[in-house]
Amino acid sequence: MEIVGQLQKQFVDFSTSLYGEGFLDEQYLQLQKLQDESNPDFVCEVVSLFFDDSEKLLNNLATALQQQVVDFKQVDAHVHQFKGSSSSIGAQRVKNMCVAFRNFCEEKNLDGCLRCLQQLNHEYFLVKNKLETLFRLERQIVEAGGTVPVIVA
Amino acid sequence: MEYCNCFESPWPADELLMKYQYVSDFFIALAYFSIPLEIIYFVKKSAVFPYRWVLVQFGAFIVLCGATHLINLWTFTMHTRTVAVVMTTAKVLTAVVSCATALLLVHIIPDLLSVKTRELFLKNKAAELDREMGLIRTQEETGRHVRMLTHEIRSTLDRHTILKTTLLELGRTLGLEECALWMPTRTGLELNLSYTLRHQNPVGLTVPIQLPVINQVFNTSRAVKISPISPVARLRPAGQYMPGEVVAVRVPLLHLSNFQIHDWPELSTKRYALMVLMLPSDSARQWHVHELELVEVVADQVAVALSHAAILEESMRARDLLMEQNVALDLARREAEMAVRARNDFLAVMNHEMGTPIHATIALSSLLQETELSPEQRLMVETILKSSNLLATLINDVLDLSRLEDGSLQLEIETFNLHSLFREVLNLIKPIAAVKKLYVMLNLSPDLIEHAVGDEKRLMQVLLNVVGNAIKFTKEGGISVSASVAKPDSLRDPRAPDFFPTHSDNHFYLRVEVKDTGSGINQLEIPKVFMKFVQSQPLAAKNSGGSGLGLGLAICKRFVNLMEGHIWIESEGLGRGSTVIFIVKLGIPARLNESKLPFLHKGPGNQVKFIFSGLKVVLMDDNSVGRTVTKGLLVHLGCDVLAVSSGDECVRAVSYEHKAVFLDVSMAAVDSFEVAVRIREKFAKRSGRPFIVALTGNTDRMIKENCRKVGMDGVILKPVSVDKMRSVLSDLLEHGYLVESQ
Numbered sequence A: 001m002e003i004v005g006q007l008q009k010q011f012v013d014f015s016t017s018l019y020g021e022g023f024l025d026e027q028y029l030q031l032q033k034l035q036d037e038s039n040p041d042f043v044c045e046v047v048s049l050f051f052d053d054s055e056k057l058l059n060n061l062a063t064a065l066q067q068q069v070v071d072f073k074q075v076d077a078h079v080h081q082f083k084g085s086s087s088s089i090g091a092q093r094v095k096n097m098c099v100a101f102r103n104f105c106e107e108k109n110l111d112g113c114l115r116c117l118q119q120l121n122h123e124y125f126l127v128k129n130k131l132e133t134l135f136r137l138e139r140q141i142v143e144a145g146g147t148v149p150v151i152v153a
Numbered sequence B: 001m002e003y004c005n006c007f008e009s010p011w012p013a014d015e016l017l018m019k020y021q022y023v024s025d026f027f028i029a030l031a032y033f034s035i036p037l038e039i040i041y042f043v044k045k046s047a048v049f050p051y052r053w054v055l056v057q058f059g060a061f062i063v064l065c066g067a068t069h070l071i072n073l074w075t076f077t078m079h080t081r082t083v084a085v086v087m088t089t090a091k092v093l094t095a096v097v098s099c100a101t102a103l104l105l106v107h108i109i110p111d112l113l114s115v116k117t118r119e120l121f122l123k124n125k126a127a128e129l130d131r132e133m134g135l136i137r138t139q140e141e142t143g144r145h146v147r148m149l150t151h152e153i154r155s156t157l158d159r160h161t162i163l164k165t166t167l168l169e170l171g172r173t174l175g176l177e178e179c180a181l182w183m184p185t186r187t188g189l190e191l192n193l194s195y196t197l198r199h200q201n202p203v204g205l206t207v208p209i210q211l212p213v214i215n216q217v218f219n220t221s222r223a224v225k226i227s228p229i230s231p232v233a234r235l236r237p238a239g240q241y242m243p244g245e246v247v248a249v250r251v252p253l254l255h256l257s258n259f260q261i262h263d264w265p266e267l268s269t270k271r272y273a274l275m276v277l278m279l280p281s282d283s284a285r286q287w288h289v290h291e292l293e294l295v296e297v298v299a300d301q302v303a304v305a306l307s308h309a310a311i312l313e314e315s316m317r318a319r320d321l322l323m324e325q326n327v328a329l330d331l332a333r334r335e336a337e338m339a340v341r342a343r344n345d346f347l348a349v350m351n352h353e354m355g356t357p358i359h360a361t362i363a364l365s366s367l368l369q370e371t372e373l374s375p376e377q378r379l380m381v382e383t384i385l386k387s388s389n390l391l392a393t394l395i396n397d398v399l400d401l402s403r404l405e406d407g408s409l410q411l412e413i414e415t416f417n418l419h420s421l422f423r424e425v426l427n428l429i430k431p432i433a434a435v436k437k438l439y440v441m442l443n444l445s446p447d448l449i450e451h452a453v454g455d456e457k458r459l460m461q462v463l464l465n466v467v468g469n470a471i472k473f474t475k476e477g478g479i480s481v482s483a484s485v486a487k488p489d490s491l492r493d494p495r496a497p498d499f500f501p502t503h504s505d506n507h508f509y510l511r512v513e514v515k516d517t518g519s520g521i522n523q524l525e526i527p528k529v530f531m532k533f534v535q536s537q538p539l540a541a542k543n544s545g546g547s548g549l550g551l552g553l554a555i556c557k558r559f560v561n562l563m564e565g566h567i568w569i570e571s572e573g574l575g576r577g578s579t580v581i582f583i584v585k586l587g588i589p590a591r592l593n594e595s596k597l598p599f600l601h602k603g604p605g606n607q608v609k610f611i612f613s614g615l616k617v618v619l620m621d622d623n624s625v626g627r628t629v630t631k632g633l634l635v636h637l638g639c640d641v642l643a644v645s646s647g648d649e650c651v652r653a654v655s656y657e658h659k660a661v662f663l664d665v666s667m668a669a670v671d672s673f674e675v676a677v678r679i680r681e682k683f684a685k686r687s688g689r690p691f692i693v694a695l696t697g698n699t700d701r702m703i704k705e706n707c708r709k710v711g712m713d714g715v716i717l718k719p720v721s722v723d724k725m726r727s728v729l730s731d732l733l734e735h736g737y738l739v740e741s742q
Helices: A002-020 A026-033 A044-064 A072-089 A091-106 A110-143 B017-047 B052-074 B081-154 B157-173 B212-218 B290-372 B375-405 B418-435 B456-472 B523-528 B538-544 B550-562 B589-594 B623-636 B647-653 B672-682 B701-710 B724-733
Strands: B177-182 B190-196 B206-208 B223-226 B246-251 B272-279 B414-417 B439-444 B453-454 B478-485 B509-515 B566-571 B578-587 B618-619 B640-644 B658-664 B691-696 B714-717
Touching: A002 A110, A002 B017, A026 A044, A026 A072, A026 B623, A044 A072, A044 A110, A044 B623, A072 A091, A072 A110, A072 B623, A091 A110, B017 B052, B017 B691, B052 B081, B052 B190, B081 B157, B081 B290, B157 B177, B157 B190, B157 B290, B190 B272, B212 B223, B212 B246, B246 B290, B290 B691, B375 B550, B414 B418, B418 B439, B418 B456, B418 B478, B456 B478, B456 B509, B456 B550, B456 B578, B523 B566, B550 B566, B550 B578, B618 B623, B618 B647, B623 B640, B623 B724, B640 B647, B647 B658, B647 B672, B658 B672, B658 B724, B672 B691, B672 B701, B691 B701, B691 B724, B701 B714, B714 B724
Parallel strands: B439 B478, B618 B640, B618 B658, B658 B691, B691 B714
Antiparallel strands: B177 B190, B177 B272, B190 B206, B223 B246, B246 B272, B414 B453, B453 B578, B478 B509, B509 B578, B566 B578
């Protein structure tokens, strides 16, 4: 049982740090609330969906920004999507990055956009890493026979 | 001739006479000398002779006499003067001594005589003592016999042995001619000759118990001498001789019930046997006291021994009986089990066999309903359908009930959603209620947890049955169902005094009340309601086309009991409606119990939940992630969500069934406002159009204005929390618009 306790403590610390550092916000907590017996893998499914969606969008963005003539409306649309999905999931830093990105799109600032894309990529992979770690911890706790602690606000 | 005392010659003519005198004197002297010697010798030998002095005197006397006679010898011849002197002295002395002795003897002889008397007296005494010794010895021997007898009697627990031994030993000890035992018959009115000493086979002599002699014996615990000619003593055909003395004594027959725990047995049973003892006729013997005492003692011992034997017999008999009963019970149990199994098999087969044709009938009748039918035909088909359904239900109920009755039914315990169970049940009966124009109200208390552990199917069956009944018997008004967690005091129903619900951390008691405004139940009928096949209201039954009879409520009661609960009906009387209340025990899902960390905070909502069970809504969002999240949110609240990603799809899909349409207005490719307008157009001619709500992440006030212009009912700001969505839906359903749109 100490292993479970240790893992649980690890999980809580890690989660707290994620929220503290702004990787996740309350929306992620809301997602947790939607997971119950009838929907046991809800969070996992949504997050996987987000990963797929995001990677597609990032590719599209990269392609769009590499065009001879950049269609900023198109880029804005993509970023808008990205913002929507990241805010639905609660990936705060990604969302903020998208907001900044959109500003550059409005100004039609290619350099700014490219820089943003780079940073967006960076942020995305960061949050993806963090979320994967979180899921791994959850799996370990469950395998050790314990229950995953639920964080509230 | 002159005589002189001197004799001339030693042996003159009269010398023969002289000679004889001479010799006699000699012998006399001899004897006289020897007698005292003998006396002295023997006195010396015996130590006890008290009169020594007398003897000495006597001896002296004799000696002197002897001396005298001796000296006399010399006087036959010429003797000198000396001899004469000596002679005289001797004579004088002798005279003196003999007088003295004579005088002394006067004293002594009476003494001597009394010695003789004493001796005689002692001899008599000795004889008497001897006699007494003989008596005591006899008594002691008798005592020994009693002990031995008792030992013999008590050493066996067999009735017959006890009695036979008693008679035998008594006969031997007391030297009896005959000894007999009379036992009372079962009726207690007669005495039956059971055992005798000499007669080997007593012919069944009986005497009535009410004879005076018998009463006399029975009234005292002592042995009583009775007349030899009384009927109990006449054991042989009349003999020529007078029999000896006869004694009779009672032998109490003790029963098990006499032995109270703390008391000694009381001889209040008055059941006695009679023991008759006869002395030999040819001896002049009499009954002695000690012999009578012996007889009494023996009689008591026999009584005790007999009662022990009786107790043993009883217990042996009881044990045998128990063993027999055990075997019989075992057999009966096995037979019953076999019967139950056979019946279950039969029921299962019958259920299947009967079910198939019935289901076919139901299915085909339903299909028939869908075709073109004339009104009469339709009525007929409906009746067929109703009857088949009823039959199917009845078959299922019979199978269930029979399994319930023999306890072979087991609940299928699993975790289920309690709230959705109630919603489902209500949804099922809503159509019927709507047809009868009855309202249906559901109220779930806030402290009722969402998930519980129990048999969902059976609980639903119970609820459906109860609610169905309520609807059936209500013609106007409606029914209201309320569910809550039962408090400990309210769990104790005075009608069920043996219902002791216990509380624990893993369980709670669900209390459901179904109140209807229907025909009510007569107070007297209430107990019958839960019995099977009992018709409670014949009139109402006919009217409602299906009756209160049947197994439904009986099964409900069984299920509720299986769930360690209780079900009952309250009604104020006919026409006043009725309330069915049941309490069942459900488990609390483990997740809530295992948390040890302070972070766990999963609890029911803090406000009264309105039921969004099966609330149909449409969601339009082209962002897959956002769409999934919002859909998950709405599903979590219990809604039935149709999620679309395009405006066309949305407009096409929206129908009357949907209560709300959520449009994400931050979509780039779709103009949500246009969609809203189109939806409104679709429902312009008819009433009951769904609410249209906009979801936006934009806090711009312009959005709100635009929404209102287009005719939307509300705007929600993303991100949406569960609580926010819940309150939105509540507002919409309750007020028809969003009270505060953020």
